[in-house]
Amino acid sequence: MAERKGTAKLDFLRKIELEIQEKWEREKVFEHDAPxxxxxxxxxxxxxxxxxxxxxxxxxxxxxxxxxxxxxxxxxxxxxxxxxxMSQACADKLKREMELYGNPPQFPDEDEEEKEKPKTNDEIVIKDKAKGKKVFKKMEPH
Known part of the structure; x- marks a missing residue:
């Protein structure tokens, strides 16, 4: 591991941090009596x-x-x-979106997106699989 060359900035910021913390302690900035x-x-x-x-x-x-x-x-x-x-689900979603769209994101134009998806009027027809009446008829005594 390379040695740290200079710590002047770090030392300066650390000095400020310690001075402010001492001031907070002296003035009891974060101590309050219950109202x-x-x-x-x-x-x-x-x-x-x-x-x-x-x-x-x-x-x-x-x-x-x-x-x-x-x-x-x-x-x-x-x-x-x-x-x-920030929950894990949110973080995972952001990660997927960054992989998909980049960082900063480059979203595709909505017009291009619509062109890529073929429009079909053929709706999938779901057959009525309800068996309610049939089941009740089978259960009723004859």
């Missing part, structure tokens, strides 16, 4: 990325957004920690 006022807390399950987002996601999210906003207007200390989680 005595009534609070309001909302959570929302993140939408899975194994399909497309749809209006239902927005509708559900808007209920949380509305509730938090209303409670804030009433003077409550409100918290709505919303975030998305």
């Amino acid at each position: 005595t006022t009534i609070g309001y807390f909302v959570t929302f399950p993140y939408p899975y990325m194994n399909g497309r987002l749809h209006l239902g996601h927005t509708f559900s999210l808007s209920k949380c957004e509305f509730a938090v906003g209303y409670q804030m207007l009433k003077g409550k200390n409100s918290l709505f920690p919303f975030g998305l989680l």
Whole structure:
């Protein structure tokens, strides 16, 4: 393994990091006393990325957004920690799309895509395989 040539930038950034951490510790930036006022807390399950987002996601999210906003207007200390989680299914989908379309993606024109797929009016006719009435007739005593 090659030796590191110079660490001036790293040393400079590390010095800043230590100074800021000392300041945070001294000023107790991340320490808070619990408020005595009534609070309001909302959570929302993140939408899975194994399909497309749809209006239902927005509708559900808007209920949380509305509730938090209303409670804030009433003077409550409100918290709505919303975030998305990168799941393995999403990561796999992104990997497939990067292999298929490249990075940055180069999507094919929609016109070209339609030309490649032959249009047929021959719909596959599925025979009615329902046996409900026949089964009941066989089961009924004669």
